Amino acid sequence: MSTAEAVGAPVWRRGEPAGVCNDESVATRILLIEDDDRIRETTRLVLEDEGYQVDEAPSAESGLVMFGQRSPGCVIVDLMLPGINGFECCRAIRQASDVPIVVLTARADTHDLVAGLEAGADDYLTKPFHAKELTARIRALLRRASLGSGRDGSSLTLGDVEVVPDEGVVRKRGQEVTLTKTEFRLLCEMAAHPGRVFSREVLLENVWGYPSVGDGKLVDTHVHRLRAKLEDDPANPAHVITVRGLGYKVLA
Amino acid sequence: MASFALVGLAIPASLSVLTYYWARTYLLDQRQTSALHQAEANATLTGTLLDASPANVTRILSSLQTPSTSEGALLYNGQWFGESAVAGPDAMPAGLIRAVVDGRQAARQRYHQGRAQELAIGIPLRGGDAYFQIFSLADLTSTLRTLRDSLAAGSLLGFAVSLALGAWAARRVLTPARDIGQAAASIAAGQLDARLDAEGDRELAELATGFNAMVDSLQARIERDSRFASDVSHELRSPLTTLSSAVQVMQNRRHELSARSARALDLLGDEVGRFERLVEDLLEISRYDAGVARMELEPVDVMALLKGLLSEADQVAPVDCGTDMNTVILADRRRLEQTVRNVVRNAVVHAGGVSRASISTAGPDTEIAIEDQGPGIAHDDAGMIFERFARGKAAGRRSSGQGLGLGLSLVLEHMRLQGGSVRVEPVHPHGSRFVLRLPTRRP
Numbered sequence: 001m002s003t004a005e006a007v008g009a010p011v012w013r014r015g016e017p018a019g020v021c022n023d024e025s026v027a028t029r030i031l032l033i034e035d036d037d038r039i040r041e042t043t044r045l046v047l048e049d050e051g052y053q054v055d056e057a058p059s060a061e062s063g064l065v066m067f068g069q070r071s072p073g074c075v076i077v078d079l080m081l082p083g084i085n086g087f088e089c090c091r092a093i094r095q096a097s098d099v100p101i102v103v104l105t106a107r108a109d110t111h112d113l114v115a116g117l118e119a120g121a122d123d124y125l126t127k128p129f130h131a132k133e134l135t136a137r138i139r140a141l142l143r144r145a146s147l148g149s150g151r152d153g154s155s156l157t158l159g160d161v162e163v164v165p166d167e168g169v170v171r172k173r174g175q176e177v178t179l180t181k182t183e184f185r186l187l188c189e190m191a192a193h194p195g196r197v198f199s200r201e202v203l204l205e206n207v208w209g210y211p212s213v214g215d216g217k218l219v220d221t222h223v224h225r226l227r228a229k230l231e232d233d234p235a236n237p238a239h240v241i242t243v244r245g246l247g248y249k250v251l252a
Numbered sequence: 253m254a255s256f257a258l259v260g261l262a263i264p265a266s267l268s269v270l271t272y273y274w275a276r277t278y279l280l281d282q283r284q285t286s287a288l289h290q291a292e293a294n295a296t297l298t299g300t301l302l303d304a305s306p307a308n309v310t311r312i313l314s315s316l317q318t319p320s321t322s323e324g325a326l327l328y329n330g331q332w333f334g335e336s337a338v339a340g341p342d343a344m345p346a347g348l349i350r351a352v353v354d355g356r357q358a359a360r361q362r363y364h365q366g367r368a369q370e371l372a373i374g375i376p377l378r379g380g381d382a383y384f385q386i387f388s389l390a391d392l393t394s395t396l397r398t399l400r401d402s403l404a405a406g407s408l409l410g411f412a413v414s415l416a417l418g419a420w421a422a423r424r425v426l427t428p429a430r431d432i433g434q435a436a437a438s439i440a441a442g443q444l445d446a447r448l449d450a451e452g453d454r455e456l457a458e459l460a461t462g463f464n465a466m467v468d469s470l471q472a473r474i475e476r477d478s479r480f481a482s483d484v485s486h487e488l489r490s491p492l493t494t495l496s497s498a499v500q501v502m503q504n505r506r507h508e509l510s511a512r513s514a515r516a517l518d519l520l521g522d523e524v525g526r527f528e529r530l531v532e533d534l535l536e537i538s539r540y541d542a543g544v545a546r547m548e549l550e551p552v553d554v555m556a557l558l559k560g561l562l563s564e565a566d567q568v569a570p571v572d573c574g575t576d577m578n579t580v581i582l583a584d585r586r587r588l589e590q591t592v593r594n595v596v597r598n599a600v601v602h603a604g605g606v607s608r609a610s611i612s613t614a615g616p617d618t619e620i621a622i623e624d625q626g627p628g629i630a631h632d633d634a635g636m637i638f639e640r641f642a643r644g645k646a647a648g649r650r651s652s653g654q655g656l657g658l659g660l661s662l663v664l665e666h667m668r669l670q671g672g673s674v675r676v677e678p679v680h681p682h683g684s685r686f687v688l689r690l691p692t693r694r695p
Contacts, residue, residue, distance in 0.1 A: 036490050042497035049504045106489060107535075128492035128528050131500035201556065216550070216585070245551040245580070245695035 033063035094120025260414030
């Protein structure tokens with residue numbers, strides 16, 4: 001294990017699964033990074049009621065240290081942290097691991113939220129949130145993480161990108177590309193039917209498990225992240241195409 | 253400006269006219285007086301010479317000193333003699349000749365001979381004789397004409413200059429006044445960043461600077477006020493999150509509570525929920541008050557949206573879309589969702605649920621109608637229910653003191669922002685239909 005080079009660098013090596021459990025009965029560790037004491041405490045109570053084991057951190061700095069030490073299966077980060085702010089924290093964690101991340105935000109239409117999603121969060125909740133919503137999202141995320149792609153079949157080819165659902169692996173020109181579980185799931189969903197247009201609602205339902213009414217922002221930022229990782233020129237994508245007014249599709 | 257122009261014309265014009273007539277009178281008098289002196293002198297001399305040698309009339313006449321612009325004529329013993337062929341009774345008015353010859357008195361007359369003006373003076377001599385001298389006034393006439401023309405030109409020039417001066421001065425004063433008026437009007441209309449140009453004339457610059465300072469402080473005050481509701485709501489988010497989670501934890505242990513505690517917990521949970529919605533709505537509506545609400549259009553399948561929200565509220569009412577095949581329009585999805593959700597919730601909470609819903613995207617306007625069969629809305633309340641924190645008679649009776657909150661006010665603002673509207677109609681035999689209208693913009 002490499003040692004931390006600076007405060008905030010997670011002491012953790014890329015590629016090792018972050019406490020993902022295939023067996024849901026074993027308590028998953030959740031890391032909760034939230035500076036408001038009372039929110040942190042009540043949220044911990046709710047999560048523990050759901051059977052999770054919760055590690056708390058009151059700041060991004062302590063959160064990153066704890067991330068390295070405890071290897072949680074899911075991380076909840078408040079974007080409005082003092083010091084190193086939430087989305088920096090999110091980005092640091094994402095650079096080290098593909099653990100599912102949920103961010104907490106004040107409003108659904110701030111730059112912070114989009115920045116947080118771009119930095120690698122899988123999902124978000126606006127404050128004030130209902131504990132039930134939080135637990136539902138975490139459940140969906142963890143299910144996604146544990147099932148891998150949730151699809152069998154041989155590899156799918158999209159130009160110079162190869163998707164192998166069973167192995168949970170994506171290669172571009174032979175080189176393996178690291179995707180978060182959510183990104184992978186999104187890609188597989190569309191790659192199973194190249195050329196077919198998927199609307200945001202359908203993607204939200206199939207990939208994130210939301211009912212038909214939802215926020216397209218999640219889909220948009222994840223597509224953006226996929227392009228950043230897979231496309232030679234993300235501004236002019238050749239693999240994941242936007243179909244104006246309708247949604248997205250992938251080209252074989 | 254018009255009156256300034258009139259004055260600008262009147263003064264030089266009247267001055268010119270006065271000057272002209274005064275000059276003319278003076279010059280004429282001068283000329284007439286000197287002509288008279290000359291004529292008298294010549295008459296006396298002629299009389300004396302005639303007495304001395306009566307036979308040399310023509311020589312006597314030609315020896316008289318007359319300037320080149322005048323000619324003498326003599327009536328001697330009933331015969332006319334003149335310096336030249338034209339100087340005779342035909343060159344003078346008959347009335348003058350009569351006055352001098354018959355009336356035996358000196359007389360003068362100005363008259364036109366052809367195109368020229370002339371002055372003739374007649375002086376009676378001894379016996380029935382008379383001496384006349386005809387002066388040409390051509391030079392005087394031409395002098396006066398020149399004077400008249402220059403005075404006219406001068407006053408026209410004066411008029412033009414005063415017109416220009418007036419226009420310039422007016423613009424200097426009126427333009428800033430008009431600018432202030434325009435700035436004030438746009439500020440009153442809500443554009444708080446209108447300011448004046450504090451350049452130019454020192455006094456006007458002071459006025460502009462003072463005005464700008466006043467608007468600055470007004471704007472700061474208005475922005476502070478509109479931010480307050482938003483700031484308060486932000487502050488409430490964190491405690492509300494804690495409250496909500498704490499209630500959830502207790503709900504998880506409801507079975508451990510006595511019936512009374514459980515009931516209290518239910519009430520607590522409901523109110524916390526209501527509190528959350530209120531804070532959300534407050535934040536939303538304060539964005540409109542601060543003028544920072546911006547429409548974000550994206551393709552929305554309104555049919556799917558309505559069906560989704562109805563099923564979210566456990567409503568089984570059928571959705572009628574007529575023969576519309578394409579129910580995708582450009583709309584602000586977040587706001588439209590909130591709008592429909594609020595109207596549906598209104599029907600559920602106050603009217604027993606949604607009985608029917610319909611969508612129409614044909615035509616220039618899209619209409620979404622949500623009907624209920626509740627007590628309906630009293631005619632007097634119809635306009636008022638969209639006001640903030642409205643309390644209608646129906647609302648009060650139904651929900652034990654609960655007002656309508658901000659839900660319908662937000663519906664109104666959301667629709668208005670997208671260029672649409674909302675109205676409520678009664679349904680027979682009882683109930684209400686809320687109709688949301690927005691322009692059909694196709695992607």
